Amino acid sequence: MTLNEIGSRARAVSRDLNSLGSREKNMGLEEAARGLLEGEDEILAANEEDCKRAEENSMSQGLLDRLKLTPARVQSMADGLLKVASLEDPVGEVISMKLRPNGLKIGQKRVPLGVIGMIYEARPNVTADAFGLCFKTGNAVILKGGSDAMESNKAIVRWIRRGLIRAGLPEDAVQLIEDTSRETTRELMRLNQYVDVLIPRGGAGLIRAVVENSTVPVIETGTGNCHIFVDESADFHMALDIIFNAKTQRIGVCNACESLVVHRRIASDFLPLLKKKLEEKQVEIRADEAARAIEPSFAAAEPEDWGREYLDYILSLKLVDSVDEAIQHINTYNTGHSEAIITSDYFNAQKFLDEVDAAAVYVNASTRFTDGEEFGFGAEIGISTQKLHARGPMGLKELTTTKYIIYGDGQIRS
Amino acid sequence: MTLNEIGSRARAVSRDLNSLGSREKNMGLEEAARGLLEGEDEILAANEEDCKRAEENSMSQGLLDRLKLTPARVQSMADGLLKVASLEDPVGEVISMKLRPNGLKIGQKRVPLGVIGMIYEARPNVTADAFGLCFKTGNAVILKGGSDAMESNKAIVRWIRRGLIRAGLPEDAVQLIEDTSRETTRELMRLNQYVDVLIPRGGAGLIRAVVENSTVPVIETGTGNCHIFVDESADFHMALDIIFNAKTQRIGVCNACESLVVHRRIASDFLPLLKKKLEEKQVEIRADEAARAIEPSFAAAEPEDWGREYLDYILSLKLVDSVDEAIQHINTYNTGHSEAIITSDYFNAQKFLDEVDAAAVYVNASTRFTDGEEFGFGAEIGISTQKLHARGPMGLKELTTTKYIIYGDGQIRS
Structure with missing residues (x-):
């Protein structure tokens, strides 16, 4: 025919x-x-x-x-x-x-x-x-x-x-x-x-x-270079659980986390915990210079890393000075799929929800939920980006x- | 720049x-x-x-x-x-x-x-x-x-x-x-x-x-090959007013009527009235053989006429045996813009609304209303087809x- x-x-x-x-x-x-x-x-x-x-x-x-x-x-x-x-x-x-x-x-x-x-x-x-x-x-x-x-x-x-x-x-x-x-x-x-x-x-x-x-x-329907931003007011325990889930629960999917953005003020306390948690699954971290100054064991990120969807046990990592810088970074490199902020700050949560340009924007939850079943639609034909x-x-x-x-x-x- | x-x-x-x-x-x-x-x-x-x-x-x-x-x-x-x-x-x-x-x-x-x-x-x-x-x-x-x-x-x-x-x-x-x-x-x-x-x-x-x-x-946004179907139960007076309005109120617009479909059973009564009404504005009617047998003064429609958006004082005309044939004709030649039925029959009105594939489907009204202002939006940036x-x-x-x-x-x- x-x-x-x-x-x-x-x-x-x-x-x-x-x-x-x-x-x-x-x-x-x-x-x-x-x-x-x-x-x-x-x-x-x-x-x-x-x-x-x-x-x-x-x-x-x-x-x-x-x-x-x-x-x-x-x-x-x-x-x-x-x-x-x-x-x-x-x-x-x-x-x-x-x-x-x-x-x-x-x-x-x-x-x-x-x-x-x-x-x-x-x-x-x-x-x-x-x-x-x-x-x-x-x-x-x-x-x-x-x-x-x-x-x-x-x-x-x-x-x-x-x-x-x-x-x-x-x-x-x-x-x-x-x-x-x-x-x-x-x-x-x-x-x-x-x-x-x-x-x-x-x-x-x-x-x-x-x-x-x-x-x-x-x-x-599309690729997902999904970010999680760990704000300075984040509950560390919650942040680690969400990052671990979003990165490792299933690596080959579009709503998996590919990039972390961490507030500089908490970096020296948070990065060692992060390193330890992700070592459980041998996740490779490719970090900017500032993060490597704190954790020299992290690999060095190349500029291309910010835009990559690894679909693998790899995560890029960047430090920022503010929620504004985090939003700007995410809006520059994301693919419009799913982005999350981990925070206890009301104003930063609202700002992130308002200003991040993506199909799904989360406060204090894993990006892995972007899914027709999880959203309550019963089924899905794909995720539009x-x-x-x-x-x-x-x-x-x-x-x-x-x-x-x-x-x-x-x-x-x- | x-x-x-x-x-x-x-x-x-x-x-x-x-x-x-x-x-x-x-x-x-x-x-x-x-x-x-x-x-x-x-x-x-x-x-x-x-x-x-x-x-x-x-x-x-x-x-x-x-x-x-x-x-x-x-x-x-x-x-x-x-x-x-x-x-x-x-x-x-x-x-x-x-x-x-x-x-x-x-x-x-x-x-x-x-x-x-x-x-x-x-x-x-x-x-x-x-x-x-x-x-x-x-x-x-x-x-x-x-x-x-x-x-x-x-x-x-x-x-x-x-x-x-x-x-x-x-x-x-x-x-x-x-x-x-x-x-x-x-x-x-x-x-x-x-x-x-x-x-x-x-x-x-x-x-x-x-x-x-x-x-x-x-x-x-698009062209409109808009049809009006005059069903056998149509109020002739209403049909003539609507056709006259949809064809002649403004000829260069996408929601103007370009083609008429008339139920065969009323054709011999309706076509003479139609001819008279449209002569007020010297509208040329290009009709199929069956319609020309009743009104020999109508021009002969070529096959291309069914698909044309004239944007002029021209109207194509076809006779059909049923609302089903009308719908089939319209779904074959329309551009998905605006289509109307003139009828007093409840079931034919519902059938037409259900089965005609277009952005706007009318019962007993002029296709000229397809417009953001007329629909109550206050303004429009175009009409999507x-x-x-x-x-x-x-x-x-x-x-x-x-x-x-x-x-x-x-x-x-x-």
């Missing part, structure tokens, strides 16, 4: 999905979940093919782990669909309705976006997750997964579509692009006629490529748009 | 604007309005230069009329700024705040977008309007106007900046790009480091060029984004 045919089918089916009630959509999700469990053997066999090929191509252990499916992971994909079925459907809500002086009633109603394109790497669970969230919100989804996971994705999509058919629902609600050529990906990024929004999920390179080449509107449409974790609501509905009785404009 | 310098200044000043209260911003708007009035002679002289050059270059009468400034138009720009000062400031509102089971308080706060780039044509009033809306919402704005209006824009921006200085506010809140080369415009479209969003305002060609070439997120971020008329709220603010007392993720 050509990309144009896929697009045209998605557009056509999106009109039907738009009219489905929550009950029908939930039935579709339940049958899709059942499909995944029924197809488990086929899905695992397909995944084994992918993994074998990946090993032959010397895929790294980390990536291989994300690619690998097990019975438990298939179960978890199915559970994910049931979970989405249990969430409240945002579609159809009328957010506001106003009566204008001329008698027009003008309302704003939440509606599906239409057709969503997902571009992602070799994580087959994204295939089921993305379908679930898009379907629940009445959107058709076109999936472009990594070629390394192609057989897995094909099997997953096949069984989801069987579930939809059994529920009497249009199977083209989810389509997988099987042509993995660069040209096809580029074409998808310019398929404005059929695709309403593209959501790239993956590494910085993938996301940059989509932002650079796409004429379809993109929701940028851009400012248009959605910022921060994106749940079901972020997969909708609005339209104005206007009730008149003959009004004309004068 | 290079574009990078302009961008870097805008980014820096946007941090300051972010912290301004409404009182200071309103004072800036008032002083800017005073500046425009004080600078009236200089602005009009500059505009005369532009108009003279435009006449020499044989600019069309319509464009010339948009370019031309008069004392009344300068007054109206100043009044516009005062009007914006009187509107409620959306910045700082906390839309929601939830207490999570772990004790985190997670709120969502409305904040400025940051730096907005406006790309527009030779309408100098956009210069003042865009500044006003962006400044009120705490955004820095970079203006790229048409070269035909360069002298006017320079003078307007100069006097606005003088007003800001007098109010003790940062003049770089508004900057004009004086280099009108294509390369600079292209560079602006890729200035992701400094610009958060681009809003193009102008003809279809300008908007397409921005969408095609921009890596900065774009809010597409895309689905991300904003859809329909964009007021102050649409020039903001949100950030999550999280109050903790030591929470770490387990």
Whole structure:
């Protein structure tokens, strides 16, 4: 099937999905979940093919782990669909309705976006997750997964579509692009006629490529160079716990802490404690000169360190003279993801919340909480680091748009 | 000044604007309005230069009329700024705040977008309007106007900046790009480091060029191929009034009606009345074969007519057998702007509202109401025809984004 045919089918089916009630959509999700469990053997066999090929191509252990499916992971994909079925459907809500002086009633109603394109790497669970969230919100989804996971994705999509058919629902609600050529990906990024929004999920390179080449509107999900600022009034114990959690609880994620900013006045007391705490996990600290004057065992930070997302047991460290300098440093080097201040000072907490430019700004908590589940959305399709449409974790609501509905009785404009 | 310098200044000043209260911003708007009035002679002289050059270059009468400034138009720009000062400031509102089971308080706060780039044509009033809306919402704005209006824009921006200085506010809140080369415009479209969003305002060609070439997120404002469907249960009198208004009250605007869809069952009664009514303004009707069988005086529509935005005294006309066929036709050819049904039938009204895919869908009213002022926003920066971020008329709220603010007392993720 050509990309144009896929697009045209998605557009056509999106009109039907738009009219489905929550009950029908939930039935579709339940049958899709059942499909995944029924197809488990086929899905695992397909995944084994992918993994074998990946090993032959010397895929790294980390990536291989994300690619690998097990019975438990298939179960978890199915559970994910049931979970989405249990969430409240945002579609159809009328957010506001106003009566204008001329008698027009003008309302704003939440509606599906239409057709969503997902571009992602070799994580087959994204295939089921993305379908679930898009379907629940009445959107058709076109999936472009990594070629390394192609057989897995094909099997997953096949069984989801069987579930939809059994529920009497249009199977083209989810389509997988099987042509993995660069040209096809580029074409998808310019398929404005059929695709309403593209959501790239993956590494910085993938996301940059989509932002650079796409004429379809993109929701940028992103890298996180997340900071924690330890203010002079910080509770040291709290600061150490939060830093340890944000740096080491899971190193490969976008909301992990990558950089520390510490108030100079507490540095000589705090840095030795910090060093000791982070040694528990052999975290390498790359510090500025002032910090190294206190703790010579710290490595020397290069200028590039301030802007780096390590995704590793490494942390950069800078001393500052004030909350203002901390905010300025963070606003210069952050990626607009998650930033935290540890403080007991009311005014500094407010200032930090007001002035730091990021999707999520924390007082006295770990940056690791930036997540749809933790924020109470029940699920997420990604974390937006851009400012248009959605910022921060994106749940079901972020997969909708609005339209104005206007009730008149003959009004004309004068 | 290079574009990078302009961008870097805008980014820096946007941090300051972010912290301004409404009182200071309103004072800036008032002083800017005073500046425009004080600078009236200089602005009009500059505009005369532009108009003279435009006449020499044989600019069309319509464009010339948009370019031309008069004392009344300068007054109206100043009044516009005062009007914006009187509107409620959306910045700082906390839309929601939830207490999570772990004790985190997670709120969502409305904040400025940051730096907005406006790309527009030779309408100098956009210069003042865009500044006003962006400044009120705490955004820095970079203006790229048409070269035909360069002298006017320079003078307007100069006097606005003088007003800001007098109010003790940062003049770089508004900057004009004086280099009108294509390369600079292209560079602006890729200035992701400094610009958060681009809003193009102008003809279809300008908007397409921005969408095609921009890596900065774009809010597409757009062309309107707006339809009116006259259902079989329509009140003929109401239908004629609304069609006449939507087609002829102002022909050059995006919310004017460009295409009629009429239920076949009423066509033989309705078309003669329609013809008579539209003859008052010599509107040319380009109809399908079925309509021409009833009114042979109608011109024959070509297939391209269904997709055209005439912006002229021309209207396409198609007969259909049902509300479903009408919806399908509209969803195939519309530009996602404004669509109306004229009907007395409850179910058809609901179906039309539910299934037509557009920013604004009307029952029994003129499409001409799609406008920020008419919707009660007090002002508008454009009408979005895309689905991300904003859809329909964009007021102050649409020039903001949100950030999550999280109050903790030591929470770490387990």
